[in-house]
Amino acid sequence: MPAASPARRPRVVLGVAGGIAAYKAVEVLRQLTESGHDVRVVPTDSALRFVGEPTWAALSGHPVSTGVWAGAAEVAHVSLGREADLVLVVPATADLLARAATGRADDLLTATLLTARCPVVFAPAMHTEMWEHPATRANVGTLRARGCVVIDPAVGRLTGADSGAGRLPAPAEIAALARAVLARAGSAANANGTGLAAGLMPDLTGYRFVISAGGTREHLDPVRFLGNSSSGRQGYALARAALSRGARVVVVAANVALPEVAGAHTVRVVSAVQLRAAVHAEAATAHVVIMAAAVADFRPVTRAAHKIKKSDGDPEPVALVRNPDILAELVAARQPGQLLVGFAAETGGPGADLLDLGREKLVRKGADLLVVNQVGDGLGFEVEDNAAVVLGSDGTETVIGRTSKDLLSHRVLDLVTARLAPADGSVIAVSDSTRR
Ligand code: CTP
Numbered sequence: 001m002p003a004a005s006p007a008r009r010p011r012v013v014l015g016v017a018g019g020i021a022a023y024k025a026v027e028v029l030r031q032l033t034e035s036g037h038d039v040r041v042v043p044t045d046s047a048l049r050f051v052g053e054p055t056w057a058a059l060s061g062h063p064v065s066t067g068v069w070a071g072a073a074e075v076a077h078v079s080l081g082r083e084a085d086l087v088l089v090v091p092a093t094a095d096l097l098a099r100a101a102t103g104r105a106d107d108l109l110t111a112t113l114l115t116a117r118c119p120v121v122f123a124p125a126m127h128t129e130m131w132e133h134p135a136t137r138a139n140v141g142t143l144r145a146r147g148c149v150v151i152d153p154a155v156g157r158l159t160g161a162d163s164g165a166g167r168l169p170a171p172a173e174i175a176a177l178a179r180a181v182l183a184r185a186g187s188a189a190n191a192n193g194t195g196l197a198a199g200l201m202p203d204l205t206g207y208r209f210v211i212s213a214g215g216t217r218e219h220l221d222p223v224r225f226l227g228n229s230s231s232g233r234q235g236y237a238l239a240r241a242a243l244s245r246g247a248r249v250v251v252v253a254a255n256v257a258l259p260e261v262a263g264a265h266t267v268r269v270v271s272a273v274q275l276r277a278a279v280h281a282e283a284a285t286a287h288v289v290i291m292a293a294a295v296a297d298f299r300p301v302t303r304a305a306h307k308i309k310k311s312d313g314d315p316e317p318v319a320l321v322r323n324p325d326i327l328a329e330l331v332a333a334r335q336p337g338q339l340l341v342g343f344a345a346e347t348g349g350p351g352a353d354l355l356d357l358g359r360e361k362l363v364r365k366g367a368d369l370l371v372v373n374q375v376g377d378g379l380g381f382e383v384e385d386n387a388a389v390v391l392g393s394d395g396t397e398t399v400i401g402r403t404s405k406d407l408l409s410h411r412v413l414d415l416v417t418a419r420l421a422p423a424d425g426s427v428i429a430v431s432d433s434t435r436r
Contacts, residue, residue: 018046081115128164151263169262202246232256
């Protein structure tokens, strides 16, 4: 058997267009080089008006040029794109999106975009009016239809005093999204032992996901609550993985202290009742709902308006009432073609086998897939790694050994994708490219 080729550093081309957010691309570059990526920076001429060539060259460790004439002997405008594992454009301005959509090749970055045969991710940043203009919407729609990932910008403070949609997401989160794209390519390559696989193009373009994450809190009074230790890491990793494969993603986040996933629309909730309302509102137009949140089964019957004081007297037992089972409700109200995925974090116990509990839960909930994972003893909540067995309503049982939450997410999404291609094509249509 031939030896597997030694692992090489994943190659990223970081394209930088001429917008004020170019300064944030410096941090994206830093994050990617620190996590061991080989990054070649390709700025446009106007990007260099914001951040100079020495910064890009020093931080990437590679020479930098903007045009196709420098280093002609290396034919850089062809080789850079061909050899890249990922092309990431930060920030993507309205002008750059327009040039990419129309296939221009009048500088090194646009030429590289034409020769790239690897995943391409654009992180746009511009003023709200430019982002919302029909011309930009059409260009974004064209690029997405061609298999590029164009993430939605964040909503917030823009260059001046104004605020709205158009802000570049946090650089660390853009770098995390890039790693999620590469994790998928890396995992496929590891499976066949051939080094990094190019050509794992987005397979979830046009699909809309709703993913709940974190853990609900059921308040006894304004400062005390019944809660759980779910950090939201697994749900956020799933959101990142889905986005990296081209999906539009709404995250319903219950008490998650992590930075928002770049490109996702995040709805923040606290209690199970709030989570239920947010998930149902978003699920009506979703192809896939993944309930990764740890939802409290019970809530206090009453919530004190003021902090309960010792001086109020000896405590009464806390009376609880059952919370609605959101996943079961989603199953009952399922849209045609919609896929529903549950999570079951179990500790097992005396006479209680983890998988038997999972199999029983899958039937009871009626979901299509149930991701069963063991929690406690350094697994599950608040840790970087996870392991799971995914049970399918079709009787399949897929073991995913201990791995990063990013890779586990891709494995779960592989199972989702395999079930998302109905022969009759009856998936929910998302036709408007402007919808989130
Ligand atoms: N879930 C839900 N609504 C609830 C409780 C749980 O939608 N009120 C979802 C979770 O998000 C998860 C799945 O159901 O996807 C399983 O959650 P879990 O807490 O393991 O199941 P329970 O039904 O609460 O069963 P038990 O606590 O008895 O194990």
